[in-house]
Amino acid sequence: MRRSVDGAFREFAEGRAGQLFRSACLLTSGDVHLAEDLVQETLGKMYVVWGRPAVRGGNPAAYAQTVLVRTFLAHQRRRSSRERPSGDLPEGVAAGAGDASLRLTLLDALRRLPPKDRAVVVLRYWEDRSVEETADALHLSSGAVRTRSSRALARLREQLGGSIGEFAAL
Template sequence: MRRSLEGAFREFAEARAGQLFRSACLLTSGDTHLAEDLVQETLGRMYVVWGRRTTRLSNPAAYAQTVLIRSFLAHQRRRSAGERPSDELPEATAAGPGDATLRLTLLDALRQLPPKDRAVVVLRYWEDRSIEETADVLHLSSAAVRTRSTRALARLREQLGGSISEFAAH
């Protein structure tokens, strides 16, 4: 029984680690080291509850995303969360294929958002979650999610201005 649970968890972790890492990179504005830490923390917490037959694990992928978001927000509340060893983002090769300039511009714009607003943007527009699902994950009301989403998108538009269309045209 124990081996089958561990095997099932291993399969789950291998299948979801990439998606969790991509979401964590967006949340951390490209800080791949912190993103890796958040994914490991998420998978560690998932392992602890994996064997339990709870309703939370009826959809383990959604639960893992919730754990990731909450881990990120907890990290942001810590006093040392604002410390950064460098202003430079990792090389574009770490980000993977695609337009590096556009990625860096978007990550920089996301970095300027407060952590909860960034979490709302990632959940709503990257993870394609509904307002209600986002509210549940962040322990907010639906109205608060709508308000944060509207404000965050307005800030992103203000920061990016017309420059985003310049990058997207390439």
């Protein structure tokens, strides 16, 4: 019995790890190492509850996404989560053209959002979740998700200003 459960979880983890990692990268504003840690912690938590019928019989992918977001928010509440080794890139690093510049600009803008606003933006616009699904994942009301979404998008527009047009034209 346990062997079949382990095999089913391994198959799930292998198939879902890439999507979880991409979401984690967005949540962490491009911090690849933290994203990897969040995915590992998420998969560890999923393994513990994998045998429960509600997890396997329901939508385990959505459940994993919810676990990822909650793990990220728990990490953000820690005081040490705000420590950064360096704020600027060294001068010798050449910035890539086009898509790389746009990606770095967007990740920087996401980094400036509060963690819950960032989570709402990632779930709503990257994961393409409905307002209700996002509300359920974050333990918020639908109205709070709409408000956070609207305010976060306004902040992103304010931060990016006219500069986003120059990147989009590339």
